[in-house]
Amino acid sequence: MSDTLPVTERTRLRRSHERGCFDREAIYAILDAQPMCSVGYVIDGKPFVTPTLQWREGNHVYWHGSSASRALRHSRDADVCLSVAILDGFVLARSGMHHSVNSRSVTLYGRAFKVEDPAEKHAKLGRFVDTLFPGRYGTLRPDHAQDLKATMVLGLEIAEGSAKTRSGGPKDEDADYELPIWAGVLPVRSVVGAPEPDPRNLSGVEMPAHVRGFRL
Amino acid sequence: MSDTLPVTERTRLRRSHERGCFDREAIYAILDAQPMCSVGYVIDGKPFVTPTLQWREGNHVYWHGSSASRALRHSRDADVCLSVAILDGFVLARSGMHHSVNSRSVTLYGRAFKVEDPAEKHAKLGRFVDTLFPGRYGTLRPDHAQDLKATMVLGLEIAEGSAKTRSGGPKDEDADYELPIWAGVLPVRSVVGAPEPDPRNLSGVEMPAHVRGFRL
Numbered sequence: 371m372s373d374t375l376p377v378t379e380r381t382r383l384r385r386s387h388e389r390g391c392f393d394r395e396a397i398y399a400i401l402d403a404q405p406m407c408s409v410g411y412v413i414d415g416k417p418f419v420t421p422t423l424q425w426r427e428g429n430h431v432y433w434h435g436s437s438a439s440r441a442l443r444h445s446r447d448a449d450v451c452l453s454v455a456i457l458d459g460f461v462l463a464r465s466g467m468h469h470s471v472n473s474r475s476v477t478l479y480g481r482a483f484k485v486e487d488p489a490e491k492h493a494k495l496g497r498f499v500d501t502l503f504p505g506r507y508g509t510l511r512p513d514h515a516q517d518l519k520a521t522m523v524l525g526l527e528i529a530e531g532s533a534k535t536r537s538g539g540p541k542d543e544d545a546d547y548e549l550p551i552w553a554g555v556l557p558v559r560s561v562v563g564a565p566e567p568d569p570r571n572l573s574g575v576e577m578p579a580h581v582r583g584f585r586l
Numbered sequence: 587m588s589d590t591l592p593v594t595e596r597t598r599l600r601r602s603h604e605r606g607c608f609d610r611e612a613i614y615a616i617l618d619a620q621p622m623c624s625v626g627y628v629i630d631g632k633p634f635v636t637p638t639l640q641w642r643e644g645n646h647v648y649w650h651g652s653s654a655s656r657a658l659r660h661s662r663d664a665d666v667c668l669s670v671a672i673l674d675g676f677v678l679a680r681s682g683m684h685h686s687v688n689s690r691s692v693t694l695y696g697r698a699f700k701v702e703d704p705a706e707k708h709a710k711l712g713r714f715v716d717t718l719f720p721g722r723y724g725t726l727r728p729d730h731a732q733d734l735k736a737t738m739v740l741g742l743e744i745a746e747g748s749a750k751t752r753s754g755g756p757k758d759e760d761a762d763y764e765l766p767i768w769a770g771v772l773p774v775r776s777v778v779g780a781p782e783p784d785p786r787n788l789s790g791v792e793m794p795a796h797v798r799g800f801r802l
Binding site: 380406408409410411412415416417418419420421423449450451452453455457459460462464465466467469471473475477479495496498499502503506507509510511512513514517521539540546547548549550551552553554555556557558559560561562563564565566567568569570571572574575576577578581584586 | 596622624625626627628631632633634635636637639665666667668669671673675676678679680681682683685687689691693695711712714715718719722723725726727728729730733737755756762763764765766767768769770771772773774775776777778779780781782783784785786787788790791792793794797800802
């Protein structure tokens with residue numbers, strides 16, 4: 371498997387192509403940093419975008435939902451675009467034009483497939499829980515067969531797409547550095563607050579390490 | 587103008603429709619809370635999603651980019667889907683099935699239009715800066731005419747779409763509350779760090795109130 375994804379007609383379409391990156395490890399790192407994603411699909415020629423959670427296993431990303439979901443039914447065996455975007459900060463420049471954001475994003479294209487095999491689907495859903503909270507799945511009430519049946523898992527090979535990253539301070543025009551205008555960066559990050567135990571937790575149940583140690 | 591958006595074929599398509607909300611003020615509040623959005627559009631029948639920043643003026647949302655951007659050229663006078671999604675926390679339940687996320691999201695549908703009038707476009711770009719950083723635009727180096735010409739502003743009327751919110755703790759099945767499994771919420775929020783002044787700021791230039799007081 372190549373370390374980089376190919377440049378294709380679709381990936382060439384991206385705005386600011388000069389910042390596009392086709393490096394597999396860079397793409398993986400962004401997917402792994404943020405489970406929230408947006409999946410784009412088409413129904414009757416019109417665009418739809420659904421926010422959902424993705425997880426990565428090797429060279430594939432997966433997401434899931436109700437088997438009855440029209441979003442999933444229209445993404446299955448169809449072209450999708452999966453986007454992950456992380457806001458890292460606001461970049462304040464000396465002109466409006468050069469204001470920007472620091473961010474990391476990945477856009478993937480391809481045909482989504484349904485994970486058909488029930489045992490494989492079950493394993494993937496368990497891995498989804500464990501990707502976020504290592505070791506948690508084995509501690510849970512085992513899944514009901516009818517719940518698994520009512521759940522669809524879709525996958526997408528990481529074969530076409532790119533990453534885009536902007537970091538650092540403002541880039542102004544030479545003459546503008548003479549101006550008495552405050553420029554700089556307002557960094558933004560996601561933080562995880564103190565865990566909020568369910569009031570109905572049984573007494574004596576301790577907070578597990580995958581909760582205490584959770585980081586985004 | 588009605589306080590609620592109509593239920594349409596497209597908004598009915600949403601997963602977990604039972605949590606859909608068509609209240610205009612609820613939709614506005616989510617749009618105003620997070621400038622990052624994902625715009626979905628179609629090229630040659632295939633879905634594309636581009637992360638960008640949106641800002642709201644009354645009953646419209648706007649976004650912008652290079653006039654040469656294929657993303658913007660294919661969104662203009664075309665059907666788009668604009669999605670804003672804010673992750674508020676991870677919900678850990680007693681079974682895998684009932685794990686969830688707390689989140690607020692808005693999905694809007696419609697035909698994007700280009701802001702044609704140069705003066706109106708200019709005013710909108712200034713308002714974009716001031717929406718994030720009140721009063722900043724007037725302090726900046728005035729825009730160059732050629733930069734404005736190279737920038738496209740697209741708008742979308744907030745006429746079709748819905749909001750979706752999930753908050754609170756896990757909802758488990760009755761029998762599962764007897765199990766000695768830790769359940770609860772890991773809250774997530776975006777925080778703004780200490781402003782990072784550009785090392786090339788002129789000496790004596792003070793940090794403005796719109797930077798010091800910036801909140802997401």
